[in-house]
Amino acid sequence: MRTLLKNGTVVNDSDCVKADVLIEDGIIKEVSSSIDAPDAELTDAGGKLLLPGAVDAHTHMDLDVGFTRACDDFYSGTVAAACGGTTTIIDHMAFGPKGVYPWHQVKEYHSLADGNAVTDYSFHGVLQEKADDRTLAEIREIAEKEGITSFKLYLTYDMMLHDKDVFAVLNEAKRSNILITVHCENDGIVNYLRDRCGAENNLTAAFHPKSRPAEAEAEAVNRMLYMAECADEAPLYIVHLSSEAGLKEVLAARKRGQKHFGVETCPQYLVLNDSLYDDPEEGLKAIMSPPLRKDSDRTALWEALKNDFLDTVATDHCPFTFENQKQRGKDDFRLCPNGAPGVEERLPLLFSEGYGKGRITLPQCVKYLCVNPAKIFGLYPKKGVIKPGSDADIVIMDPEKTRTIRSASLHGNADYSCYEGMEIKGAIDMVFLRGEMIVKDNEFLGKKGTGRYLKRGISSLCL
Ligand code: URP
Ligand code: ZN
Numbered sequence: 001m002r003t004l005l006k007n008g009t010v011v012n013d014s015d016c017v018k019a020d021v022l023i024e025d026g027i028i029k030e031v032s033s034s035i036d037a038p039d040a041e042l043t044d045a046g047g048k049l050l051l052p053g054a055v056d057a058h059t060h061m062d063l064d065v066g067f068t069r070a071c072d073d074f075y076s077g078t079v080a081a082a083c084g085g086t087t088t089i090i091d092h093m094a095f096g097p098k099g100v101y102p103w104h105q106v107k108e109y110h111s112l113a114d115g116n117a118v119t120d121y122s123f124h125g126v127l128q129e130k131a132d133d134r135t136l137a138e139i140r141e142i143a144e145k146e147g148i149t150s151f152k153l154y155l156t157y158d159m160m161l162h163d164k165d166v167f168a169v170l171n172e173a174k175r176s177n178i179l180i181t182v183h184c185e186n187d188g189i190v191n192y193l194r195d196r197c198g199a200e201n202n203l204t205a206a207f208h209p210k211s212r213p214a215e216a217e218a219e220a221v222n223r224m225l226y227m228a229e230c231a232d233e234a235p236l237y238i239v240h241l242s243s244e245a246g247l248k249e250v251l252a253a254r255k256r257g258q259k260h261f262g263v264e265t266c267p268q269y270l271v272l273n274d275s276l277y278d279d280p281e282e283g284l285k286a287i288m289s290p291p292l293r294k295d296s297d298r299t300a301l302w303e304a305l306k307n308d309f310l311d312t313v314a315t316d317h318c319p320f321t322f323e324n325q326k327q328r329g330k331d332d333f334r335l336c337p338n339g340a341p342g343v344e345e346r347l348p349l350l351f352s353e354g355y356g357k358g359r360i361t362l363p364q365c366v367k368y369l370c371v372n373p374a375k376i377f378g379l380y381p382k383k384g385v386i387k388p389g390s391d392a393d394i395v396i397m398d399p400e401k402t403r404t405i406r407s408a409s410l411h412g413n414a415d416y417s418c419y420e421g422m423e424i425k426g427a428i429d430m431v432f433l434r435g436e437m438i439v440k441d442n443e444f445l446g447k448k449g450t451g452r453y454l455k456r457g458i459s460s461l462c463l
Pocket of ligand 2: 318
């Protein structure tokens with residue numbers, strides 16, 4: 001089957017070029033200024049932008065947090081992703097029951113995603129509690145057999161790893177070309193402050209950011225970067241960087257010449273600020289870790305994106321309903337499930353708030369949303385780029401159309417958006433996954449279960 005997208009402007013991370021795109025059997029066959037293919041099904045892009053289908057390297061579909069689950073499963077969450085121009089997700093596994101080894105969650109996640117996802121998908125493995133010989137042997141085996149070439153560890157939460165185990169993992173990662181992704185917050189600071197909030201009866205949402213200060217992030221970022229450096233520059237990826245203080249540690253490592261690490265930020269840390277916590281009711285919607293920060297942090301993160309000092313923009317999509325699930329925290333923010341929706345809003349937000357407001361260029365948008373996540377997570381050039389040989393994952397975007405974000409017209413199961421009422425410039429007209437049109441004019445046209453599991457190669461950060 002052949003499809004021809006005519007009269008588009010193809011945007012990659014290097015340039016924007018007026019071109020036609022010919023697709024054959026789900027793969028991009030040709031990209032050039034004027035293609036004639038009378039046998040192909042024709043779609044007129046009408047001079048609009050053709051972006052690579054975006055790759056979201058940080059989602060939490062169906063996340064089990066013990067007392068509840070994220071309200072999007074792999075079906076509703078990937079429908080939302082697709083409608084927002086994301087055609088590949090890499091989902092972060094939840095911790096398994098205490099005492100399990102890494103294979104346990106790999107099997108669990110296949111049972112959650114296979115037959116449900118509508119975008120292509122992969123998983124990051126999860127490391128919990130310890131890093132003994134069996135754990136290290138399993139992550140090597142999982143990387144080889146499953147193509148899960150990145151594993152996440154946490155420096156906070158009950159099943160966090162302590163420094164000696166973190167260092168063991170980093171050494172194994174270096175030996176085996178595995179990428180370690182890390183949630184950076186200093187557990188001691190956070191737990192001390194949360195306990196103090198409890199003791200002083202400071203339990204409204206406004207105390208959530210106070211209990212997780214930027215310094216707690218900065219200390220953990222600094223520690224991880226030095227530990228990776230000390231493990232002969234083990235490959236490292238810092239998830240959801242939220243603060244200027246954390247960024248300073250990243251810049252210091254770059255200045256020292258450390259190369260094998262990547263840093264992610266998320267739309268919420270670029271677009272929102274901690275004033276959302278002022279309202280004790282509404283503030284529950286934005287309870288996530290790390291928390292929203294000050295405007296000065298947002299400005300610093302935008303500046304870093306402009307100067308290519310960060311690597312990706314992912315979502316940390318982890319939705320819970322406001323009506324029911326988030327209410328658990330109404331009398332004590334510490335009981336609120338952490339996380340917020342955002343998988344559908346990411347591309348439109350970066351386009352509008354980044355490119356639309358002149359903070360970053362259009363190729364930079366593509367770099368942060370598509371090319372870099374594909375390279376860093378071993379999916380490039382199959383994913384993240386519009387060029388011959390790549391999967392035909394393509395978003396047709398109208399750069400002039402404006403719209404208002406309304407949770408009612410989003411596709412996930414959350415009953416709110418943190419961006420409700422925001423006016424944005426740029427709208428997605430169509431989304432193709434491997435040559436199939438799966439979204440048109442905000443309507444999902446695909447079928448449950450058509451997303452494919454992706455075995456990933458080694459990260460560009462290992463090279
Ligand atoms: O608040 C967040 N980010 N929830 C998702 C789990 C995690 O910490 O990544
Ligand atoms: Zn996360």
